[in-house]
Amino acid sequence: MLTDVQEQEFKDLLKKFSEDENLAKLLAAVQYRDLFTDEFMQKNSKLQSLDELIFTGGFGIMSLSEVEKIPKENWNAYIAKYTVCQEWYDFGKMAMTEWMKAKLAEQE
Known part of the structure; x- marks a missing residue:
C-alpha cells in the first residue's frame, strides 16, 4: 500500500498532467515499457526487467496487456512477493509517479 504522501503525490502529478495539454498528450501515449524501465x-522489485516480471510468474502471459486474464488475487500475490508493493495497482501508481516526475524534469 502506498503511503498517504505517495498517494497524494500521485494524485497531484496526475492532475497536473491532466490539466496541461502537452503533458496530457505525453500521458496518453505512455507505454508499459516507459513506466516499468x-x-x-x-x-x-527483486526482478531485473519488465520481461522478467512477465515471464517469471509462470502465468502464461506474453505481455502486461494480458494481466487481466490472471485472477487478481494471484497476480497481486505475485506482485507482493517480488516487488515493494502489495498490489499491482500501487506498483503501477509508483511507476507512473516516477515517470511523471522525470517528464516534468525534462520540461524544465
Whole structure:
C-alpha cells in the first residue's frame, strides 16, 4: 500500500498532467515499457526487467496487456512477493509517479 504522501503525490502529478495539454498528450501515449524501465524494476522489485516480471510468474502471459486474464488475487500475490508493493495497482501508481516526475524534469 502506498503511503498517504505517495498517494497524494500521485494524485497531484496526475492532475497536473491532466490539466496541461502537452503533458496530457505525453500521458496518453505512455507505454508499459516507459513506466516499468529496467532501472525502476531493479530499484523496486527483486526482478531485473519488465520481461522478467512477465515471464517469471509462470502465468502464461506474453505481455502486461494480458494481466487481466490472471485472477487478481494471484497476480497481486505475485506482485507482493517480488516487488515493494502489495498490489499491482500501487506498483503501477509508483511507476507512473516516477515517470511523471522525470517528464516534468525534462520540461524544465
